[in-house]
Amino acid sequence: MEIRRLRLAMTALVVFVVSGFSSVNEPRYLLWGRAARADVVEAKLGRDPGSRRGRNVMLATLSYREEGGEHRTTTDILPPDWEITAGDEVAVQYIPGDPYTARVVGNRSLLPVAVFGGSLLAVGALRPTSRTRRNAVRPRRRGRSGDERIPRRSDVQVLESP
Structure with a gap:
């Protein structure tokens, strides 16, 4: 699934760059x-x-x-x-x-401008997820039933010996 998203994002990026170069004159005419x-x-x-x-x-x-x-x-x-x-x-x-x-x-050639806008939306939609969400720690489950949690270090109480 991740490879598919990566391929889609790379394709959208290539279309974004190519359509950007082919539509650069329209904003120039609009501005100057x-x-x-x-x-x-x-x-x-x-x-x-x-x-x-x-x-x-x-x-x-x-x-x-x-x-x-x-x-x-x-x-x-x-x-x-x-x-x-x-x-x-x-x-x-x-x-x-x-x-x-x-x-x-x-x-005017508005088709490259429309493709550029669409690819801009596609690149934005297919952007990688943020690092904090991607690297978030998920609780691991132990055993077949999945009912038992693996204890974290902060959950373990250290018993002092007498």
Whole structure:
């Protein structure tokens, strides 16, 4: 039973770490993200450059200005069913100073955040029990009936010899 709990805890810990790394951008957008209007320079269906299986996606090249006036051009990977064409103006979210963080508003990945939250609860639920509870002394029983207790040192009275 303990091995099973340990395996579950280790699996939950691995899922916690991996989902934490994959969901780290969502809190960054929440804390430091800014909004801007962007022009769609190019929008085409293609293969996801970061996917091993080469899934079909919409590759949208966006051009926008940060609030400091700096001009940026970036490509956002969108689901293939998005209605976006070259020449459109869209709202983007970006993190100032990081040219690789711009994304079209609404293109969020909440699944890793949900997995991260679930794994956080699982790690908390499967945490090891406290040492005091785990190492607590339990009274031992003697004999088959289990009625007799083994005396402790504090229970034994020392008789003095005359």
